[in-house]
Amino acid sequence: MYIYNSGMYLKSLYANNFRNFRMLELELQPGKNLILGDNGVGKTNLLEIVYFLSTFGSFRTGENVDLLKFGEPFFIISGVYGDTKVKVRYSDKKEIFINGLKEVRLRDSFGTIPVVALTSNDLEIVDGSPSCRRRFINMGISLYNRTYIDTLSWYNRALRQRNSLLNHAKMGKVIKGIEIWEEQLSHYALPIIKARVDYIDKLIKHTVPVFNTLAGQKLELSYKKGGNYRNLKEQLKKMRNKEIERGYTLYGPHRDEIIFKIDGHGAKVSASFGIKKALTVSLRIAQARILNEVRKEEPIIILDEIIGELDRDRIDLLSGLLDEYEQVLIATTREDVQGSGDFNVYRIEDKDGTPVIRKGLKEIHSI
Amino acid sequence: MRLTEALQFFPGIGKKSAERIAFYILSNPQDGKKIAESVEEVLSKIKFCNICGNITVEDPCSICSSHERNRTTICVVEKPMDVFAIERAGIYDGLYHVLGGLISPLDNRGPDEIRIEPLILRAKKEDLNEIIIATNPTTEGEATALYLQESLKEFNIKISRIAQGIPVGTDLDFADDITLLRAMEGRREFKD
Numbered sequence: 207m208y209i210y211n212s213g214m215y216l217k218s219l220y221a222n223n224f225r226n227f228r229m230l231e232l233e234l235q236p237g238k239n240l241i242l243g244d245n246g247v248g249k250t251n252l253l254e255i256v257y258f259l260s261t262f263g264s265f266r267t268g269e270n271v272d273l274l275k276f277g278e279p280f281f282i283i284s285g286v287y288g289d290t291k292v293k294v295r296y297s298d299k300k301e302i303f304i305n306g307l308k309e310v311r312l313r314d315s316f317g318t319i320p321v322v323a324l325t326s327n328d329l330e331i332v333d334g335s336p337s338c339r340r341r342f343i344n345m346g347i348s349l350y351n352r353t354y355i356d357t358l359s360w361y362n363r364a365l366r367q368r369n370s371l372l373n374h375a376k377m378g379k380v381i382k383g384i385e386i387w388e389e390q391l392s393h394y395a396l397p398i399i400k401a402r403v404d405y406i407d408k409l410i411k412h413t414v415p416v417f418n419t420l421a422g423q424k425l426e427l428s429y430k431k432g433g434n435y436r437n438l439k440e441q442l443k444k445m446r447n448k449e450i451e452r453g454y455t456l457y458g459p460h461r462d463e464i465i466f467k468i469d470g471h472g473a474k475v476s477a478s479f480g481i482k483k484a485l486t487v488s489l490r491i492a493q494a495r496i497l498n499e500v501r502k503e504e505p506i507i508i509l510d511e512i513i514g515e516l517d518r519d520r521i522d523l524l525s526g527l528l529d530e531y532e533q534v535l536i537a538t539t540r541e542d543v544q545g546s547g548d549f550n551v552y553r554i555e556d557k558d559g560t561p562v563i564r565k566g567l568k569e570i571h572s573i
Numbered sequence: 574m575r576l577t578e579a580l581q582f583f584p585g586i587g588k589k590s591a592e593r594i595a596f597y598i599l600s601n602p603q604d605g606k607k608i609a610e611s612v613e614e615v616l617s618k619i620k621f622c623n624i625c626g627n628i629t630v631e632d633p634c635s636i637c638s639s640h641e642r643n644r645t646t647i648c649v650v651e652k653p654m655d656v657f658a659i660e661r662a663g664i665y666d667g668l669y670h671v672l673g674g675l676i677s678p679l680d681n682r683g684p685d686e687i688r689i690e691p692l693i694l695r696a697k698k699e700d701l702n703e704i705i706i707a708t709n710p711t712t713e714g715e716a717t718a719l720y721l722q723e724s725l726k727e728f729n730i731k732i733s734r735i736a737q738g739i740p741v742g743t744d745l746d747f748a749d750d751i752t753l754l755r756a757m758e759g760r761r762e763f764k765d
């Protein structure tokens with residue numbers, strides 16, 4: 207048994223009209239929680255609530271309307287983390303309340319509940335386009351550095367402005383003042399790059415050993431910079447004509463890339479499916495460890511399946527790795543995961559289109 | 574209904590409020606007429622000041638024609654609301670220049686589409702000590718400030734930028750008086 211004394215875990219969850227939940231009221235325990243249930247009962251939906259309370263977005267969809275229970279005009283979700291209550295109300299727009307007080311700006315409460323999610327979408331970190339890897343890095347940094355969120359959005363805004371000018375020029379219009387956008391881009395790029403260099407250093411430190419434990423292979427992770435960061439402004443100026451031809455900006459942090467090599471070979475093209483899984487799991491565990499290192503707070507870990515997709519030995523290994531966290535929520539269809547450690551077991555069943563949750567034998571939620 | 578759509582142009586008015594107001598106007602036609610008349614009266618009298626670009630009834634406006642004010646300093650803002658916010662705070666006694674927008678290629682607004690040229694003319698003609706650039710600290714506000722700084726540096730005038738006391742992403746007209754005061758006091762001179 208483990209002793210949890212910080213109290214920094216999700217104590218309860220509430221949802222109204224979120225996905226297939228009409229009304230959910232659920233008490234949660236610290237430690238490892240297993241959410242068992244057949245396909246399509248609402249396991250992922252439950253984890254989605256937790257993730258949304260942390261990042262005000264979903265790991266499955268970019269559209270908040272998708273989260274409304276079919277035909278309903280609003281949803282309300284809330285969770286109590288330690289002594290903090292985070293509540294989100296959505297209809298047309300999102301409203302966020304921290305301990306009952308409405309937040310004016312979303313980014314001020316981003317990550318109030320620190321959550322790291324392992325989902326099957328994570329495979330895109332290895333297989334997807336470079337933007338998927340940048341998104342992974344951005345999310346990791348944003349969870350502890352809110353200034354980074356601002357800088358990134360200013361950078362992107364300046365980028366769109368410059369691209370729009372490049373496009374005007376491409377169509378033969380006379381453009382004026384492109385220098386100011388180049389100045390802005392190189393100005394905002396600086397703190398972005400600095401945060402990324404720092405983050406990737408930490409990521410290497412934490413991912414490599416975890417990956418070695420899970421896969422027994424050697425991982426190399428490197429940061430390929432998207433521009434000449436010793437003088438980005440000069441580079442943008444020099445390349446302006448080439449960029450006008452293309453109609454967009456070719457250099458800068460929006461072109462950064464992360465490269466994974468396993469035993470010397472590019473992971474995207476050479477690694478097996480299982481090894482790619484092990485890599486994404488290692489990256490997420492590393493993300494959680496970094497969060498703990500800088501925020502001095504254990505994030506809540508959520509796993510959507512993942513664990514059930516690994517082989518027996520790796521399930522035990524991963525289950526062991528998860529012991530260090532204050533609270534872990536695992537959704538799976540596989541009963542046998544229970545054998546890999548101490549779990550609080552919750553069961554979700556579908557009763558006439560409504561999910562019903564039981565802890566042990568007790569029915570704790572039914573509407 | 575066209576009325577509710579029109580009402581939604583107003584800042585802070587969403588669909589529901591627009592419907593409520595429209596319903597009120599329909600059920601109280603007298604009040605509705607009064608509003609329509611005062612809007613029309615205001616619109617027929619109001620014009621832009623030829624010097625500073627602020628909205629005014631008299632041209633030039635009362636600030637531009639005042640001799641009580643410090644006529645060697647110009648504070649450059651994006652829109653008339655910003656002049657109103659700074660005046661209300663009572664922390665500044667110089668002149669103003671309203672740009673009427675910020676540079677934003679995405680909105681097809683280049684330097685020539687806002688009142689930068691008139692500002693350069695003023696810098697040439699008027700006897701100025703200082704130009705304070707008080708555009709909002711957004712990407713466009715900063716970019717416009719950079720452009721102004723470049724365009725004004727040939728004159729022998731101190732160019733300064735208000736400090737970042739204003740929370741990011743907030744409009745000047747929402748900033749409270751204390752924050753504005755701090756921003757004005759903490760302005761820094763542009764240096765290359």
Ligand SMILES: Nc1ncnc2c1ncn2[C@@H]1O[C@H](COP(=O)(O)OP(=O)(O)OP(=O)(O)O)[C@@H](O)[C@H]1O
Nearest residue numbers: 225226244245246247248249250251272274275276
């Ligand atoms: N917006 C919505 N409103 C109502 N029901 C929804 C909504 N979106 C999804 N659902 C329902 O939720 C169920 C899927 O839930 P979820 O994805 O959480 O299942 P799961 O338990 O994770 O299943 P699996 O084991 O296959 O991953 C489906 O029955 C689907 O119809």
Ligand SMILES: [Mg+2]
Nearest residue numbers: 249250251510
């Ligand atoms: Mg699922």
Ligand SMILES: [Zn+2]
Nearest residue numbers: 622625634637
């Ligand atoms: Zn005037």
